[in-house]
Amino acid sequence: MSDKKNWPLWEIFVRSKNGLEHRHFGSLHASDAEMALENARDVYTRRSEGVSIWVVESSHITASNPEHNGELFEPAADKVYRHPTFYDLPDEVKHM
Amino acid sequence: MSEKEVKNLEEIFEARIARDEKIEPKDWMPEKYRKTHIRQISQHAHSEIVGMLPEGNWISRAPSLRRKVALLAKVQDEAGHGLYLYSACETLGISRNELYEQLHSGKAKYSSIFNYPTVTWADMGAIGWLVDGAAIINQVPLCSTSYGPYARAMVRVCKEESFHQRQGFEIMLKLANGTPEQKEMAQDALNRWWWPSLMMLGPTDAESVHTEQSMKWKLKRKTNDELRQQFIDQTVPQADLLGLTIPDPDLKWNEETGHYDFGNINWDEFWQVVKGHGPCNKERMNARVGAWKRGAWVRDAAMAYAEKKEARKKVSKAS
Numbered sequence: 001m002s003d004k005k006n007w008p009l010w011e012i013f014v015r016s017k018n019g020l021e022h023r024h025f026g027s028l029h030a031s032d033a034e035m036a037l038e039n040a041r042d043v044y045t046r047r048s049e050g051v052s053i054w055v056v057e058s059s060h061i062t063a064s065n066p067e068h069n070g071e072l073f074e075p076a077a078d079k080v081y082r083h084p085t086f087y088d089l090p091d092e093v094k095h096m
Numbered sequence: 097m098s099e100k101e102v103k104n105l106e107e108i109f110e111a112r113i114a115r116d117e118k119i120e121p122k123d124w125m126p127e128k129y130r131k132t133h134i135r136q137i138s139q140h141a142h143s144e145i146v147g148m149l150p151e152g153n154w155i156s157r158a159p160s161l162r163r164k165v166a167l168l169a170k171v172q173d174e175a176g177h178g179l180y181l182y183s184a185c186e187t188l189g190i191s192r193n194e195l196y197e198q199l200h201s202g203k204a205k206y207s208s209i210f211n212y213p214t215v216t217w218a219d220m221g222a223i224g225w226l227v228d229g230a231a232i233i234n235q236v237p238l239c240s241t242s243y244g245p246y247a248r249a250m251v252r253v254c255k256e257e258s259f260h261q262r263q264g265f266e267i268m269l270k271l272a273n274g275t276p277e278q279k280e281m282a283q284d285a286l287n288r289w290w291w292p293s294l295m296m297l298g299p300t301d302a303e304s305v306h307t308e309q310s311m312k313w314k315l316k317r318k319t320n321d322e323l324r325q326q327f328i329d330q331t332v333p334q335a336d337l338l339g340l341t342i343p344d345p346d347l348k349w350n351e352e353t354g355h356y357d358f359g360n361i362n363w364d365e366f367w368q369v370v371k372g373h374g375p376c377n378k379e380r381m382n383a384r385v386g387a388w389k390r391g392a393w394v395r396d397a398a399m400a401y402a403e404k405k406e407a408r409k410k411v412s413k414a415s
Contacts, residue, residue: 066122
């Protein structure tokens with residue numbers, strides 16, 4: 001095996017059509033961003049699955065730790081007043 | 097972590113799976129779950145990669161342009177499927193290089209079926225029809241497996257796989273309705289690929305060491321024997337449609353069970369091939385390792401070029 005550096009990992013995001021957001025499709029290895037784009041085209045859009053591709057080097061992504069989901073997301077759990085069903089309205093108000 | 101804490105986490109984990117929740121890469125998981133998944137997903141990826149070789153053999157000799165573009169597209173899909181699966185496997189904390197190393201050293205296995213030779217054009221038909229047919233039966237339940245990245249990769253794979261089987265069946269259909277020689281060629285391919293296709297669905301339930309745990313983790317949703325029966329029940333009418341005979345004198349519809357009864361599978365042959373003594377094991381590995389080695393300078397050059405470009409960008413920014 002070669003002692004040279006290995007190609008880094010890239011995360012691939014594809015917009016399937018205009019009007020929709022880019023969605024994570026998977027990852028692949030490439031030597032640079034340009035090659036990542038070209039490889040992403042061949043690996044993830046062989047059947048016209050996309051109109052736009054983003055590539056991001058995986059090491060640049062900072063992810064939350066699921067073990068800390070409690071302190072991170074729980075504060076939202078007891079704020080029912082953020083939801084429309086929290087408010088009592090008479091039935092006569094039909095659409096609101 | 098104390099033993100008690102691990103036990104507690106394991107219980108929470110098993111309960112999540114029982115509730116049909118998905119497990120994602122950064123979630124806590126038992127070491128055995130991680131290892132089992134690395135083994136299965138990488139085996140699956142390796143099978144896609146090695147699976148390109150028997151078919152690649154016929155791309156330059158396809159009988160028409162229509163057949164050639166279809167076969168090329170199918171082989172390209174297999175490369176794609178291998179890549180989806182490798183990237184799903186890497187989320188479990190193993191590098192691509194380690195995965196390749198395991199394949200090349202023989203430590204990791206791939207599907208035994210790819211160690212059989214493809215001697216005539218009809219083999220392209222039989223592989224698409226039978227081998228991809230068996231693969232689809234194996235893969236569809238995996239779309240709802242518990243490990244998120246694997247399940248997502250399988251959804252993509254299954255969507256693309258149905259063309260593979262149809263192109264194979266079309267090849268068989270054309271040959272079966274052709275000259276007597278062509279029909280004979282189709283029958284010969286069926287004769288050679290039928291039993292290996294049945295073996296491909298794995299050892300019998302009684303012999304399968306991983307089934308019980310894999311069922312619990314939803315890494316397997318049906319047992320090998322159930323999948324095999326499903327494959328046979330589905331394929332026999334297709335062979336009738338082709339006017340070809342399945343090479344099993346014991347094959348018989350069983351009114352009572354609603355399934356086909358079938359003859360004994362030669363499991364000695366299966367284990368021989370798994371252990372490396374199939375007709376093409378050496379040839380396949382030589383082709384794979386050779387391609388990887390011959391490509392080393394390309395990979396190194398691309399990396400050197402990327403680093404040079406990066407360095408230039410820094411210099412021009414600084415000035």
